[in-house]
Amino acid sequence: MGYVVRNKKLNSWVRDVASLCKPDAIHWCDGSKPEYDGLMAQMIASGVGVPLKKRPDCFLFRSDASDVARTEDRTYIGTASKEEAGPTNNWIDPEELKQTMTGLYDGSMRGRTMYVIPFSMGPIGSPIAKIGVEITDSPYVVCNMHIMTRVGTRVVESLGADGDFIPCLHSIGAPLAKGQKDSSWPCAPMEKKYISHFPEENLIWSFGSGYGGNALLGKKCLALRIASAMARREGWMAEHMLIMRLTSPRGKQYHVAAAFPSACGKTNLAMLVPTIPGWKCETIGEDICWMKIGPDGRLRAINPETGFFGVAPGTSYQSNAMAMDTLKKNVIFTNCALTDDGDVWWEGLNGAPPTHLIDWKGRDWSPNSKEPAAHPNARFTAPAAQCPAICSDWEKPEGVPIDIFIFGGRRSNLVPLVTEAFDWDHGVFLGATAASETTAAIIGKVGVLRRDPFAMMPFCGYNMADYFQHWLGMGDRLGGKAPRIFYVNWFRKSPQGKWLWPGFGENSRVLKWICERLEGSIGARKTPIGLLPNDGDLDTKGLTVQGEDVRELLKVDPGPWQPEIPDIEKFFGQFGSHLPGRLKEQFQLKTQDLKRRTLLVPEAPNTLVLFDIDGTLVDCGVAAGKCFSAAFQEVFGVACPIFAAEEVSGLTDAAIMTEVVRRLDIRCQDFERRRDLAFEIYARNLALELRHHQASEIPGASRAVQAARSIPGCVIGLLTGSTEATARIKLESAGLDFGQFACGAFSEDGELREILPPAARARFAQLFGQAPDVTVLIGDTPRDVQAALATGCEFIGVTTGPYGRASLERAGARVILENLDDTESLCTAIGTVRRQASAFRRLI
Template sequence: MTINDIKHPKVKAWVEEVAKMCQPDDVYVCDGSQTEYDRLMKKMVDSGLGIPLKKRPNSVLFRSQPSDVARVENRTYIASKTKEAAGPTNNWIDPAELKKTMTGLYAGCMKGRTMYVIPFSMGPVGSDIAKIGIELTDSEYVVCNMDIMTRVGTKVLDVLGTNGEYVPCLHSVGKPLAKGESDNGQWPCADIDNKYISHFPEERTIWSYGSGYGGNALLGKKCFALRIASVIAKEEGWLAEHMLILKLTSPEGKVKYVTGAFPSACGKTNLAMLIPTIPGWKVETVGDDIAWMKFGKDGRLYAINPEAGFFGVAPGTNEQSNKSAMDSIRKDTIFTNCALTEDGDIWWEQIGYDAPGPLVDWKGNKWVQDKANKAQEPAAHPNARFTAIAKNCPAIAKEWDDPAGVPIDAILFGGRRPSTIPLVHQATSWNHGVFLGSIVGSEITAAALDLKAGTIRRDPFAMLPFCGYNMGEYFQHWINVGKKSTEDKLPKIFFVNWFRKTPEGKFAWPGYGDNSRVLAWIFDRCEGKDNAVKTQIGWMPKADALNLTGLDVSAEIMKDLLSVDVEGWKKEIADVRANHYPKFGDKLPKELMAEMEGLESRLNA
């Protein structure tokens, strides 16, 4: 398709304006077809950028530059009109100043390349909860990944019509080519000082320059679906959250839908694709990363997964931790920065088996596993990724693509906490739940150089890197959302912690599939079952309320997992009061201070 196929005058004018600034050799409007995907993938393979995998049909491996391997938080900006609007947790730059800098970088940046126009829908096309974006990019890698991660193509332009709303997303790898020059099979990107991932919340616009990787370049993902969407959600009265969505079915065939927010490395994807260890229970996946929730006419919150694929971290994914993910990536998958085996397959650390002979590592060098050498560099980058089609997941719920969304019964929060936080407790009210979400965090280990070991790195609602405006106002927005319905219709809120440790330093709870035992208790709570006791910190399971049949955990450890650590919680409140809440100044909702003071008085009673 060409620019003339765009019927929306504003979109057409914007595309023409960007083409004039960036000076690509060609402009191509994507139709989202399989033929188009195959042609662009072949172009990358033929150029030496992509390596087809003999062992996995229709799957290709890419290697990025070592400087372009992850989201770059310190190059990610919220350029709101005022610094206060961005808040204390975001990088702020004056929007006029940032646009001047980036316009200079964009001038001529697509020379020697094609500019692709990607019309995409976040959420099922035409859904009342979905939103439309247009990404302009000079990267075929981005087009193919966006094809998997979003709904791309002509049908999106049809819904957009001549005057529909959309979010403009401009991206360039920042590496123009001289006449006759090529990338020579090398991943194109700019140096680190010229990387910018910029958001203009008032304009609902995203500009990205210099990176070809992940959330820096697939602008539908964190940039749109969280940072810009969180701003839109605040204005329109809904929630755009960094949450999984799962469907939980009881042995009796009853269904509950659960969302969950966890900081990175806390098992979000694993929980979304969990295989229960207790008979008769079933977990199916609606989404593994992002949830958009809007109120239905019945006063309940309905959620969609705005994405159409999984952009998962590969290392640590294996048959035990996440069998459904392993099944999802057997075909039709883009792998990035994984190791390559001699017989044309991928490999990464903790895949569940030793390296099958010599490998080519993510940097393109020969790599032979040496288990005796603890200092050996990994064969796959720790942030190596797979981009997989959601419908290829055997655990995908039939409702995952429902334009109406699914009604949410429970919201989970959690982080990596070796002590203090019990296995599970339930908030006594919506505002108490918002308080729990606001203090989410993970304990720092000795491996982190920037913070003292044993301190808590707070990541409220697991949204710290993704909230597009002042986080104090974000807390207030959650409280305001609670006022739009009644407690009986709002989801119940729970705090879980799979990561408690014994005095010997071992994980006290087995996790993985056994987390279904906690989900079953949460299910019963949503059914109104009297299986909980009220404590200072909220509702907790009664003795024998959890199904522990066949579980190898001692009664002593279970008692510890399900008890209130009064002294630990007093320290928790002291830390929140001294180090966390003051950041938000007068933007901190008074309701949260009231919840904290109420908890404090109950602990001191």
């Protein structure tokens, strides 16, 4: 050993492992170039590695056919209780698991050298970084760890005498007797492979596999399975995400963290070359993202790795030019094909396949061969620093501030190209229900749809439902500084099986739309599953994609989404009482919205009947004003003045907020952010308040809504000054089903009430393909009357609120009902104003 190790725990652990595994020699790794070169020369001499003449310092390795991917059914979580591991993990009692593996480790390194690899996940000294030490008997693992992590004496020095580290024990499980010839890829048979994690002890034991994900223990084992459990305990996040920086033509930077299952374009996106002028993309990380809340209250992220462990097949200059340029030197290739002139090849590489290759199993191969030349999960291990797109801040110890989360998967139908979450809870729901068609990155069937929440299903080191709760809790801590959440699907096909989106660099067009949403410079249309681009807002300039293909990419048809409901319900059901109540609420909201869009549609919809809420359908007493004032004071730091009822009746919440700020002469550059945060707090407080002091239904309201809905051609909706969240809370507190209203307009649509009717009509048109012939507003205030008259709507007044008949008549109301109890009179009134509107249209 060329350096001194003062850490007592580390020295003791190494002695214990050596005593158990009985290696012929022990080597403490220093992370140096001579060490790497010496081990590589040793593997070449033994015939394990093949130097590549065409690429400087590049080598090819071929694994055993049983050791080509993550072995999920041999991956275990050992926690004190099965409940802590959860239903998506393979659980074994930790004592039983250790007893079994101790027997396997006994003498497992005979005839081999035991390598001790001190490594740092993250820049040494970073407040987000963690130190691990891997013991292995595989020089292949050592060389890969040199590329993937920060190995060396500085790590040992930073540990000091009593620093903490994560112990990672690995053995290929193939001891050598004296004089025995070694295998070209030594490993244990499948039934003896164990990749085991003990999250409560921050401990990893792996046996029998030499493949990357099972043997490079700093990767998925530490960086996700163990780190996710640590992050939950310590209040940070360990995620299966790329990190990238986008820079707009104006120089504005956006930092994105995005989660995709393997072979869904994660590496391609991390190294994106934008096709739209002026935009720039830089890579910070392509697989793992560790995040902590910084001193400024924002979520800051580091890439804990120093290399890329990417899927080779499908990588080309067309799909990922930056990756191709990264692979020119200093790379370890595994299970690729070998060309006759000493280069590597895989399916999807540029150009026609060579006439002859040596395939990943070492056999002759030609284009007529029935099997692929490279394994579908063939890999490259390459230094991140030599990527042309690497960001100058990729090793910044404090990390970069995350603005955007993106989730995605491989779905050939149903899921739109891009969707924005309504809010943080809805974004967590999108991540929790993410699904993808399986790939070759794991052993098993290919092309089967499976739920892969947050792309973490194989990597979460504890109960997945508790992981969902951790996400919700982090959102609560971040508050208004939480990143916005989006969902993408690059893989949608037409009914004829044609790709609808070109992908690769063109995905920058979707990222541009996402950034424009952050800036508030572009709108979105609301659908049951989230917010989607309006027609023409997605920049398709210069694309050959047809208009009908774009419409198909952005289509949300509620009918085909119906089978998703029982599938999500079944998936969530396995978590039992651990599933957060807030996710149950999100599921109910989505189910209601999809069902109402599917079922609540008359045969020939031509009339939109819009109900006001406060004073028309529901009476909340003083609860709404009380909660609004409390939210305002929490966000703006000053008490909200008391308004007379006639000052605010019929105003939108947005207009009230603006008026309060004006009266108090509050000046702030981030008013919109504060306003939105205040509305979030207002909704949360109102929900709690109305649990104790329920809102009451205005007498006859529910019967009136049903009566209006029963009129042929009528679609019922809402037109209210409340935000959509508080509208839902008020109605459901009074026992009215928010889901029965097919569309509507809310405070988010504009401060002025006159803006709301056109917004509601536009949503009707999105649902049914044409605007309503007649729009009828039913409300209780003079401002309701004024909004109707100003926008060409018919109006039916009700004296169920604070205003009497005379006040409504003075505002211009011609049809006024005393109450909603008399549904016959309501239906007659709707029929009357419909006929009057139709007659007027014929006249003009």
